[in-house]
Amino acid sequence: MSEDTQRPAAPAEPADAVTTPDAHTEPAANPGAPKPAEGDSDRWSQTLRDIVGGSAAISVLAVFLALVVGAILIAFTDENVQKASVYLFARPADMFAAVWDSVSGAYSALFQGSIYNFRRPGFAAGIRPLTETLTFATPLIAAGLGVGLAFRVGMFNIGGRGQMLIAAASAGWVAFALDLPAGIHLIVAVLAGLVGGALWGGIVGLLKARTGAHEVIVTIMLNFVALYLVSYLLRTPGLLQEPGSSNPQTPPMKPTAVFPDLLGPTYNLHAGFLTVVAATIFVWWLLSRSNLGFQFRAVGENPNAAQVAGINVKSVYVSAMLISGGLVGLAGINQVLGTVTTGFGAGIDANIGFDAITVALLGRSRPWGIFFAGVLFGAFKAGGFSMQAAEGVPIDIVLVVQSLIVLFIAAPPLVRAIFRLPTPGTKSKSRLNVTKEVAAR
Amino acid sequence: MSTITQAVQPSQGHPALPSVVLRSWKAAIALSIFAVAALFIFIGLRQGAPGAVSTFQLSQSRDIIQLPDLVLPTFATTLVCAILLVAMAAWSVWITARSARVPLWLIVAFAVVFMVGFLTWAAAGSTIPVPGLFVGTVTLSVPLIFGALGGVISERAGVVNVAIEGQLLAGAFSSAVVASITGNPYLGLVAAAIAGVLVSFVLAAFSIKYLVDQVIVGVVLNVLVIGLTSFFFSQLLSPNAALLNTPDRFPRINIPLLSEIPILGPALFRQTFIVYFMYVAVAVVYFGLFHTKWGLRLRSVGEHPKAADTVGINVNGTRFWNVSLAGAIVGFGGAFFTLGSVGAFNKEMTAGLGFIALAAVIFGQWDPLKATLAALLFGFASNLQNVLSIIGSPVPSEFMLMLPYVVTIFAVAGLVGRSRPPAADGKPYIK
Numbered sequence: 001m002s003e004d005t006q007r008p009a010a011p012a013e014p015a016d017a018v019t020t021p022d023a024h025t026e027p028a029a030n031p032g033a034p035k036p037a038e039g040d041s042d043r044w045s046q047t048l049r050d051i052v053g054g055s056a057a058i059s060v061l062a063v064f065l066a067l068v069v070g071a072i073l074i075a076f077t078d079e080n081v082q083k084a085s086v087y088l089f090a091r092p093a094d095m096f097a098a099v100w101d102s103v104s105g106a107y108s109a110l111f112q113g114s115i116y117n118f119r120r121p122g123f124a125a126g127i128r129p130l131t132e133t134l135t136f137a138t139p140l141i142a143a144g145l146g147v148g149l150a151f152r153v154g155m156f157n158i159g160g161r162g163q164m165l166i167a168a169a170s171a172g173w174v175a176f177a178l179d180l181p182a183g184i185h186l187i188v189a190v191l192a193g194l195v196g197g198a199l200w201g202g203i204v205g206l207l208k209a210r211t212g213a214h215e216v217i218v219t220i221m222l223n224f225v226a227l228y229l230v231s232y233l234l235r236t237p238g239l240l241q242e243p244g245s246s247n248p249q250t251p252p253m254k255p256t257a258v259f260p261d262l263l264g265p266t267y268n269l270h271a272g273f274l275t276v277v278a279a280t281i282f283v284w285w286l287l288s289r290s291n292l293g294f295q296f297r298a299v300g301e302n303p304n305a306a307q308v309a310g311i312n313v314k315s316v317y318v319s320a321m322l323i324s325g326g327l328v329g330l331a332g333i334n335q336v337l338g339t340v341t342t343g344f345g346a347g348i349d350a351n352i353g354f355d356a357i358t359v360a361l362l363g364r365s366r367p368w369g370i371f372f373a374g375v376l377f378g379a380f381k382a383g384g385f386s387m388q389a390a391e392g393v394p395i396d397i398v399l400v401v402q403s404l405i406v407l408f409i410a411a412p413p414l415v416r417a418i419f420r421l422p423t424p425g426t427k428s429k430s431r432l433n434v435t436k437e438v439a440a441r
Numbered sequence: 442m443s444t445i446t447q448a449v450q451p452s453q454g455h456p457a458l459p460s461v462v463l464r465s466w467k468a469a470i471a472l473s474i475f476a477v478a479a480l481f482i483f484i485g486l487r488q489g490a491p492g493a494v495s496t497f498q499l500s501q502s503r504d505i506i507q508l509p510d511l512v513l514p515t516f517a518t519t520l521v522c523a524i525l526l527v528a529m530a531a532w533s534v535w536i537t538a539r540s541a542r543v544p545l546w547l548i549v550a551f552a553v554v555f556m557v558g559f560l561t562w563a564a565a566g567s568t569i570p571v572p573g574l575f576v577g578t579v580t581l582s583v584p585l586i587f588g589a590l591g592g593v594i595s596e597r598a599g600v601v602n603v604a605i606e607g608q609l610l611a612g613a614f615s616s617a618v619v620a621s622i623t624g625n626p627y628l629g630l631v632a633a634a635i636a637g638v639l640v641s642f643v644l645a646a647f648s649i650k651y652l653v654d655q656v657i658v659g660v661v662l663n664v665l666v667i668g669l670t671s672f673f674f675s676q677l678l679s680p681n682a683a684l685l686n687t688p689d690r691f692p693r694i695n696i697p698l699l700s701e702i703p704i705l706g707p708a709l710f711r712q713t714f715i716v717y718f719m720y721v722a723v724a725v726v727y728f729g730l731f732h733t734k735w736g737l738r739l740r741s742v743g744e745h746p747k748a749a750d751t752v753g754i755n756v757n758g759t760r761f762w763n764v765s766l767a768g769a770i771v772g773f774g775g776a777f778f779t780l781g782s783v784g785a786f787n788k789e790m791t792a793g794l795g796f797i798a799l800a801a802v803i804f805g806q807w808d809p810l811k812a813t814l815a816a817l818l819f820g821f822a823s824n825l826q827n828v829l830s831i832i833g834s835p836v837p838s839e840f841m842l843m844l845p846y847v848v849t850i851f852a853v854a855g856l857v858g859r860s861r862p863p864a865a866d867g868k869p870y871i872k
Contacts, residue, residue, distance in 0.1 A: 073669075077676035156656060158796065211467055213854040217800045220793075221846040221853075232839035357660050394675035396788075399668025406661045407643075411651035 058415050062408035063376075065415065070401040071103040074393055078102035106393045113386025114379035124266075129382060131269040135339060137378025139164075139331035141276045143356030144374050145283050146201070146327030148365035150215075152287060153320040154300040159204060159219030160328045160353020162226030163197040167329030168348050169230050170196030172250055172336040173240060175257035176343075185256040190275070190333055197329015198322045200226060205321025209314035215321075223353070231346045242343060250343040259338040272338035277371075279330055284367040286323070296320055328353065355402075362406050377402060468543040469533045471851050472551055476523075476530035479555060483519035483562050491516070495564040501572050505701045515565040522558025526551065567832045574821075574828050575708035582820030583719055583781065584609055584791070587774025588798025589805065589812040590726050591637070595767035596807055597730065598760045599743035601867040603659025604644050606795025607666035608768050611636040612775020614670040617786035618678070620688030626780045629688055630715065630773060633780075637772020638765045640666060645764040649757050652869045663795070671788045678786060686785050691715055715773065715781045722770060727809045739763050743863040746870040756870045774798075804853060807862060822848065 075081050075098075084091075084098040112118065114133045120126045143160050150157035157163075171193030180188060200222060207213040233240040234248040242251040259270035287293040298306040299316045307313050335348050359377055363369030384398035408415050416423060493515045499508040529551045533543045560569055588605045595602035612633035620629025644662055648655040678686045691713035700710035730736035738759055741749040746756045779786050797819050805812025826841045 073672065077673070207850070207854045211854040213850070214803050217803050217853050218850055220796045220800055221850045224846040225843050225850075228839040228843040232837050236837075354664075358664055361657050361661065394672050396668050396671035396675060399664055400672060401668075403661045403665035403668060407647065407653075407658070407665070410653040410657055410661070411647055413651055414647075 055412070057421070058412045059409055061415050061419055062405050065408050065418065066401045066404035067107070069404055070397055071107070073397060073400065074106050075099040075102050102391075102393075105391045106387050106397075109387040109390040109393075110380075110383035112383075113390075114383030128267060129386070131263060131267040132382040133375065133379040134273055135268045135270070135378070136381040137375045138270075138273045138276050138338065139334045139350075139352050140355055140359050140377050140381075141371050141374030142279055142334060143328045143331035143352050144359030144363060144370040145276075145279055145367060146197075146324040146329075146331075147356045148360035148363060148367070148370050149283060149287070149296070149327060150320060150324040151360055151365040152300045153296045153316065153324075154303065155205075155208070155215050155317070155320065155324075157201065157204070157219055157321070157324050157328070158216060158354075158357070159201065159222050159325075160331070160356050161349045161351075162219070162223040162353075163200045163325045163328040164332035164335070164349040164353050165226040165230045165346070166200040166332070167193040167197035168332035168336045168344060169233060169240060171333045172253065172344060175253040175337060176251045178257075179254070180256060182256040185254065186259070186337070189257045189337060190330075193329050193333035193336075194326045197332060198326035201325015201328065202318060202322040204325075205318040208321070209317040227346060234346055247345075249345045252343050253337060253341045257337060258341050259334070268339070270334075270338040272334035275330060276334070276374075279327060280367045280371045283327070287367065292316075292319065328356065331356070358402055358406050362402075362409060465542070466537055467854070468548065469530070469537040471854070472526075472530040472533045472543075472548070474851070475551070475555060476526040479523045479526045479558060483523045483558055487516060487519075493565045495561045495566075496568040497560075497564070498568050498570045499572070499704055501570075501707060504572075504703070504707070506703050508703050510568070513561055515561055518561045519558050522554050522561070525554050526558070529554070563829050563836075564832060569828065569832060572704055572707045574824060575705060576711070577824035577827060578817060578821040579708050579712065579716065580782065580820075581824050582817045583716055583777045584774040584794055585798045585801055585816035585819055586719055586723065586813050587777070588771050588795055589801040589816045590722060590809055591767035591769075591771035591774070592799055592802035593805070593807055593809050593812050594726065594730070594739070594770065595641075595764050596802060596866050597743045597863055598739050598763040598767075599746060599863060599865040599868065599870070600645065600648055600760055600764045601655040601659060602644065602764070602767060602802075603656050603799060604640055604662040604666075604795075605771055605798045606791055606793065607659075607663040608637040608640045608771035609775040609778070609791045609795050609798075610663075610666050610670055610789070611640050612772035613778040613790055614673070614775075614786050615772075616776035617688045617779040618685050620780055621685050624689060626689050626691050627714075629780050630718075630776045633772040633776035634769040635772070637768035637770070637775065639768070640772075641765045641768025644768070645761045648869060649760055649764075652871070655867050655869075667789055670786075674786060674788050682785075688779055688784065690784050691780050713781050715777050718773065722773070723809060723813050726770075730809060740863070742870070743865055746865050746868075750870070750872065760870070771795075771798075800849065803862075804849065819849070 078098065080098040081095065081102055084095040088095050113129050115130050117126050117129050120128070143164065146163070147157050147160060171189045174189040174192040175185070178185065178188070203222065204215050204218045207218050208215050230240070231248065234250065235241055237243065240250050241247075242249055259272045259275075261267065262269045262271055262273060285293075287296065295306070295311045295316050298309065298311055299313050299320075303313050306316075331352055332349065335350070335352070336344050340348060355377065359373045360370055362376070363371070363373035380398045380402055384395040387393050387397075388395045413423075415421070495513050495515045495518065497511040497513070499511055500506070529547060533547060533551075536543050536547075563569075588609055591608065592602045592605050615636035616626075616629035616633035619632035620626045623629070640662055644655070644658050647653045647658040693711060693713055694717070696710040696717075700706045702710070730739065738749065738754050742754060742756045742759045749759075750756050775791070778790055783790065798816065801812050801815040801819060804815040804818075822844065826838070826844070829841055830838050
């Protein structure tokens with residue numbers, strides 16, 4: 001995912017310690033510091049061991065393990081499997097056939113719903129699921145970036161729901177209530193949403209900096225405040241409610257403020273995806289190239305040390321939460337200006353604020369890691385719906401698989417133990433002894 | 442600040458440094474804001490006709506001791522309350538200016554007067570059932586209190602427990618299933634504890650053995666439990682609801698004499714078994730944590746694991762089993778959803794209450810009694826909204842719903858301030 005995960009034996013960079021379990025696990029799993037490789041053959045075998053036992057392989061195996069557990073759950077709860085299991089010993093083949101049917105059916109539906117649908121004629125129709133995946137991934141990535149950024153500063157932003165709602169309400173209001181020329185309208189709406197999300201997040205940073213209020217409490221509370229505030233606005237005529245309607249819903253967004261379709265009207269993918277790509281690049285630049293990002297990481301690593309080093313920790317908290325809230329707000333903007341343009345209700349956040357936490361964890365709070373984690377989870381979401389429709393497997397299985405992936409990835413020693421993989425950075429014992437003997441002579 | 446003054450030894454011949462005064466204006470500012478808000482609400486947004494009265498019903502019809510209804514003239518009462526509030530806020534400012542701490546009782550008194558004034562204002566021309574208000578408060582607080590107790594134990598032992606939500610949900614699910622199959626709610630309660638422990642096992646194993654960041658494990662466990670229970674609900678419970686999802690609820694047990702205490706009796710002593718069990722749990726956890734060897738060891742591994750290890754306490758073992766115990770306690774709270782109140786399991790039925798319980802832990806400064814009080818406060822606030830929406834509240838119901846959360850933010854920012862977790866909370870111990 002990111003460059004340091006490829007080389008787990010290398011000393012972890014400081015910011016790792018906050019969120020990356022590897023930084024904690026390495027000292028335990030690998031008490032002896034890795035020595036530089038002594039010879040060519042050693043180096044090669046070392047490289048091989050790193051690839052087999054390293055993070056990339058762990059990630060793949062974690063996904064595999066999670067899918068296996070999901071398969072077991074699907075098979076266990078399938079009606080045909082249950083029927084066949086009654087006469088398991090009489091005709092075991094029936095049982096296995098039923099298991100295979102249920103699992104392969106579910107997972108092929110998942111694949112066809114998220115990446116490529118072979119049942120549709122032609123590439124243009126077959127590839128549609130992949131664009132659906134990207135559409136679902138768009139808000140996940142944006143919110144994941146916000147949560148991940150807060151993680152890097154050592155803060156836990158559970159307030160995604162509130163920040164998304166406020167951003168959606170601000171952007172939505174600009175989009176349906178104002179009349180502006182095309183282009184400018186969209187930009188103003190996006191800016192309004194960003195400001196809304198940033199302010200809602202900034203309250204948290206300000207309270208933490210000024211009064212020491214714990215951000216976990218404040219974000220949770222602000223989620224509820226935002227929910228009820230937006231609910232009130234949505235059912236009050238003249239504010240967000242559609243005129244002449246009694247539903248708690250806004251009017252449709254004006255076409256001038258809607259993200260244009262990226263690939264034409266047959267696909268749902270909209271230009272919001274580009275904003276998310278831009279946001280990923282921005283966060284990457286911010287964290288690894290900018291002065292402010294350095295301060296963020298320093299505070300995240302050790303606020304006391306950062307304070308001593310002359311960093312204004314309080315202002316870092318405020319600015320980090322402003323940016324984090326703005327990024328999460330971008331998810332809300334994408335929802336109202338891209339995905340649900342026909343007017344939205346109080347459920348517009350679609351639980352993305354919480355999903356984003358797992359996205360940020362899976363991406364290990366690295367911008368590009370979050371990007372790909374968001375795409376993966378977007379694929380699960382897109383595929384999950386078609387799995388539910390085609391095979392009757394509840395979409396909740398997707399949550400199970402997602403959380404298992406994060407759990408397994410967070411605990412590399414567990415995955416290594418399950419697959420009996422070597423620990424990278426260590427050598428097999430016999431080889432170590434031989435080298436010692438050679439060295440002794 | 443005290444460290445500075447201690448470090449200066451008079452014997453060294455330094456001139457005495459002017460003592461640094463640590464003045465905290467937060468409490469005074471918070472009280473002032475609320476006093477101004479009270480003035481604005483009570484007088485500016487005056488409710489009811491000029492002669493309106495607010496009635497407080499103090500007894501339920503089945504009570505043996507019947508208290509007469511308390512009838513207060515709305516405007517006069519709110520006016521008195523507002524004046525009292527302004528006076529108390531002014532006093533807190535004066536206290537702070539004289540560099541003293543605003544005493545806790547003043548804050549409590551302020552809150553009570555504010556509440557009385559607010560209720561009188563909201564109930565202009567109608568009746569508030571006070572016993573009902575308290576009954577609902579206790580009922581709504583039960584899962585929060587169990588969750589907060591579990592959170593306190595786990596975090597005192599040094600393992601951050603964000604998985605309270607998951608433990609509650611797992612407890613609710615398994616208690617519904619087991620109680621439905623066996624027809625015995627007590628077995629359901631046991632099953633809930635076991636489910637909570639299982640979630641805790643994962644939390645403990647990943648955070649203690651595999652040294653994964655504990656917040657991460659907690660968050661992911663919540664998602665995992667939501668996914669698992671929702672999946673099983675859709676696949677198994679819904680199609681077989683009669684067999685798997687119709688648990689018997691606990692019967693209501695009235696405790697003789699105590700349940701006849703006016704006003705508070707019905708709330709505290711006309712409850713189900715699980716509520717009485719909660720009283721015991723709160724007392725036992727409080728006593729155990731601060732007055733037994735078990736509690737001392739638990740707190741020591743959470744505050745200074747190295748020191749605990751030096752005197753021969755098995756740090757990781759202590760943590761593991763206490764996190765499991767915490768899971769069992771939270772599991773009981775989960776059983777309340779299905780066996781105490783609703784009567785059947787439903788998808789995501791805990792609805793984020795685990796996070797409110799987590800807030801209660803932090804609000805209660807990792808102290809079982811304070812956390813219980815914080816949980817009761819949340820329960821009161823959400824029940825207040827129910828009651829006011831029934832009698833028809835003068836403000837939009839959304840703002841009533843918002844109020845507890847806003848008050849919590851103010852309380853956390855203004856009154857509690859920087860809450861200090863156990864020193865080794867969230868830090869894995871590596872020998």
